[in-house]
Amino acid sequence: MGRKVHDFISKNCNNDFVISTRLITMYAMCGVPLESRFVFDHLERRNLYQWNALISGYTRNDLWGEAVLLFVELLVGENTPDNYTFPCVIKACGGLSCLVLGQAVHGMLIKLGLDSDMYACNSLIAMYGKCGCISDSVKVFDKIAVRNLVSWNAMICGFSENGLKEESFIAFREVLMGEGDLRPDVATLVTILPVCASDGELDMGMVIHGLAVRLGLDHEVMVNNALIDMYVKCGCISDARILFDKSVSQNEVSWNVMINGYSREGNVYGTFCLLREMQMEGETMRANAITILNVLPMCLEQSQLRSLKELYGYTFRNGFEYDEMVANAFVAAYAKCGAFTSASNVFYGMEIRTVSSWNALIGGYAQNGDPRMAMESFVEMTSLGLDPDWFTIGSLLLACSHLKSLNDGKVIHGFVVRNGLGVDSFIGISLLSLYIRCREPLHARIVFDGMEERNLVSWNAMIAGYSQNELPYSVIDLFCKMQQDRIQPSEIAIMSMFTACAQLSALRIGKEVHCFALKENFVEYDFVSSSIIDMYAKSGCIEHSRRVFDKFSFKDLVSWTVMITEYGIHGRGEKAIELFEKMKREGFNPDGLTFIGLLMACSHAGLVEEGLKYFSGMLEEHNIEPKLEHFACMVDMLGRAGHLDYATRLIEEMTEEPDSGIWGALLSACRIHSDMDLGEKVSKKLLELDPNQAENYVLVSNLFAGSGRWDDVRRVRGKMKEMGLSKDARRSWIDVDGKVYNFLIGDDKLPESEKLHETWRELEQKIVRIGYIPDTVSVLHELDEEEKVNILRGHSEKLAIAYGLLKTTKGTTLRIYKNLRICGDCHNAAKLVSKVVHREIIVRDNKCFHHFREGQCSCGDYW
DNA sequence: GTAGGGTTAG
Structure with a gap:
């Protein structure tokens, strides 16, 4: 129709200013700006109206570059743009996200005295928003004398595009x-x-839905679509469908x-049904490239590779595979499903x-288990002269x-710094995670402190990084700083806190965090619940753990495994077995980790027969191949029970090469049962295999010390010193009223050390009356008896017990943490103390828990 | 001034 009118005009009144301006506009409105350009190019005379019509036509059709070029042409031709030209050009600058250009045009606007024009100002607000300079948008907005709805809309949009959710809601309320x-x-x-939609603000969304109805705007197709999208993103598929x-x-x-909506839910059937229905709508409704991209999320699970291939077939038949975004998305999707060959076929x-x-290819490799190919692809990319972006x-x-x-x-870090990408939060966090994984928490912290903006x-x-690097004090410290900065912690920080409390046996803080987690509903996450179970168990409260476990309604394999393992650490072998059987009855299949917990439980409790039964059942019943760790549990179990020959045979039958953990377990057993012949052979093997671990030398040295071979002890210690190795000092700590107190062996530097030693001597007198005899065999040094007895008195766990009795009220349970294994003498003394003072004393050492009560220990003296 | 899509982080 438009063309016919054009033909008529060409014949009759071609050079009328008004008519040719209308023609240009008409073609632009019909989405054919090339025709507008044709008309424009064939004009004999032009005025500003016609330039404006074409510039506006270009912007209407998203041809930002062309609009800007035409504007430059206009200036070169010594024409002066007017208040109609500027809004169009500024919009184009925003479309290009080109701040420099936008600022230049803004400057020109001021020079011409047009900067109070509302239309220009509204475009400026939008332009600065799209260029990421929201503060400049605000400046322009504040200066406008009379604002209209468009000014507000532009402002709301700018806030939203810059991720300032709260600000956009505030502006909306102002309207x-x-x-x-x-x-x-x-x-x-x-x-x-x-x-x-983007943040799951369903309540606000529903309020706006009500408002739309009242304003009579809910039947507008764009509003209706935005509402459907909002319900979809808030997880209310059925409301969206209505x-x-x-x-x-x-x-x-x-x-x-x-x-x-269906696709994000992973609803394959719903998605394909709707796609089919869409095709049946006929000519009026056609699937497009975006439809394909919307179907894709459904196919991203491993098991959905078939759906993905089917979708690719559909894409191919409809010619959408040439769409750049569609092709890129398929590369990424194939990689996510582990189909690297298909990904690379689409890519090439x-x-x-x-x-x-x-980026799709490199990201696909990096995220889905082939980091080496990611690096190689990057090299190939740069060899083609392409520069990487921050993705x-x-x-x-x-x-x-x-x-x-x-x-x-570090090379990439250097590149990031040189190119000023360090401020990008994605890059910053990726760098931080890299240093965390490489066990360089100090470097990670430097990156963290250097971030301009820190988000959740x-x-x-x-915080999680500190926890993974076993720095519990740093976790707690940073968690407090996070709250000072008024950042609301999420489930991940909370989980790290539980892990830190577990590492420290910090029961009091752990309980506080538990209250917080309950209040915030974080306990519904399986990984949070598992970490709570772990925290209570590692703080000595195994019954609390069980209560949390029983109340947790979303049990998964991890929570079962954690609970079984904790029973093992507390020496409750029968409980672990009972729970394992219950777990199987409830339909959970154990994995390798479950068996490590179970076998350790059998080992700690001396349940050799049961242990052997479950060990053979691993492969026979559950088709799980025993790994080195499982063999280490078995060797430990058999060795401690005195079956050294059986343990040796088991090692010989292994198909895999035994590691230092296994030899170490056997060596401990040799020491307990004073088997020097085997012990010496094993020592040699252990030090050959892993000569850089201090613990191994200590094990060997203790073997010799146990049978008084002091020359050998000196030789091994000398070797250790030569290698520059040292073991951790023996330490104990106790949590009193939420504060953790540290004790070193023979510690005289404590403010109350005189009082402490006195308290212990009083206790010693009391327990001697019920049969305590210092067990000097535990002192693995070449000293005379009296000196040995004195050393025993200074053991850090005894100091911690004395401190606990001094500082807590009658009846309070003492919870003590020892960084190495508790010695025989302290074990015996603790049992007797628990009897004379009628207190429960719980000692966690680096292997297991000892609950001392009325002269007995939960480990049954078997540890 | 305006709705739907993909590629990077815990």
């Missing part, structure tokens, strides 16, 4: 409640609804949004490979962290 007589329109609602079915008018977006089948395409860098850092390649990581993810990464 509703403000002095101006403003009513939200379609644009307002369509801008604010995605803010609700709106979708009720829609008065629909377009492709409506269908795509609904399909995306593409006509043009942009940096994004390379590429992020994936490379991930690959380095999987490879634990600190050196490559960066706090979590740093």
Whole structure:
């Protein structure tokens, strides 16, 4: 129709200014800006109206570059732009996200004195928003004398695009409640609804839904679609579907949004049904490239490779595989399903490979278990002269962290610093995680402290990183700082706190965090619950652990395994077995880790027969191949029970080469049962296999010390010194009223040390009356008896017990943590003390728990 | 001034 009118005009009144301006506009509105350009180029005379019409036509059709070029042409031709030209050009600058250009145009606007024009200001607000300079948007907004709805909409949009969710809600409320007589329109609602959608703000979304109904805007197709999308993203698929079915008018977006809803849920059937229905809608409704991208999330699980291939077939038949984004998404999706060959086929089948395409490939390899290929692909990419962007860098850092390649990581870190990407939060967090994985928490902290902005993810990464590097004090410290900074902790930081409390046996803090977790509903997460169970157990409260476990309604294999393992550490072998059987009855299949817990439980409790039965059942009943750790448990169990020959035979029958853990277990057994012949052979093997571990030398030295071979002891200790190895000092600590007190062996530096030694001597007198005899065999040094007795008196666990009795009220249970194994003498003394003072004393050593009560220990003196 | 998509972090 437009063309016919054009033909008529060409014949009759070609050079009329008004008519040719209208023609240019008409073609632009019909989505054919090339025709507008044709008209423009064939004009004999031009005025500003026609330049403006074409620039505006370009921006209407998202041809930002062309709009800006035409504007430059206009200036070169010594024309002066007017208040109609500027909004269009500024919009184009925003479209290009080109701040420098936008600022230049803004400067020109000021020079011409047009900077109080509302239309220009509204475009400026939007432009600065799109260029990430939201503070400049605010400045312009504040300066406008009279603001209209568009000014507010632009502001809301800018806040939302810059991730300032709260600010966009505040601006939205201003529109509703403000002095101006403003009513939200379609644009307002369509801008604010995605803010609700992106963060699951269902309540706010529903309020806006009600508002849309009252304003009579809910039947507008764009509003309706934004509402459907909001319900989908908030997880209310059925509500979304009701709106979708009720829609008065629909377009492709409506269908795509609904399909995306089913797809995100992993609902294969629902997704494909809707896709089929969409095709049956006929000519009016066509699937497009975005439809494909909306179906994709459904196929991202390992098991959905078939659906993914089917979808690729559909894509191919409809010619969408040429869409760059679709192709990139398939590369990433195939990689996620582990189908690297298909990913690479799609990738190398593409006509043009942009940096994004390379990112899809490199990211696919980095995330899904082939970090080496990620690095190789990067080399190939750079050899083609392509520069990495921050997505590429992020994936490379991930690959380095999987490879634990600190050196490559540092090279990339250098690149990041030189290119000023260090401020990007994604890159910062990726760097931080790299250093954490490479066990360089200090480096990680430097990156963390250097971040311009810290978000929840960066706090979590740093806190969880400390926990993974076994730095519990740092976890607690940073957690407190997080709260000072008013960052609301999430389930990940909470889990790290439980792990830290478990490492420290810090019961009091652990309980506080438990209250917090209950209040915030974090206990519903399986990994949080497992960490609570662990915290109570490691703080000596195994009954608390069981109570948490029983109350937890989403038990998974991990929680069962944790509970079984904790029973083992507490020497409650029968309980562990009982729970293991219950777990099987409830339909859970044990894995390798479950068996480590179970076998350790049998070992600690001396349940050799049961242990052997479960060990053989691993392969026979559960098809789990025993690994080195399982053999180590068995050797430990058999050795401690005195079956050294059986243990030796088991090692000989292993198909895998035994490691230092296994030889170490056998060596401990040799010491307990004073088997020097075997012990010496094993010592040799152990020190050959792993000569850099201090513990191994200590084991060997203790073997000799136990039978008084002091020359050999000196030889081994000398060797250890020569190697520059030292073992941790013997330490104990006790939690009194939430504060942790540390004790070293023979510690005289404590403020109350005189009082402590006195208390212990009084206790000693009391326990001597009921049969305590100092067990000087535990002193593995070449000294005379009296000196040995004195050394025994200074053992850190005795000091901790004395301190606990001094500082706590009658009846309080003492919970003590020892960093190495408790010695025989302290074990005996603790039993007797528990009897004379009528207190429960719980000692956690580096292997297991001892609950001393009324002269007995839960381990049955078997440890 | 405006709705739907993919690639990086705990």
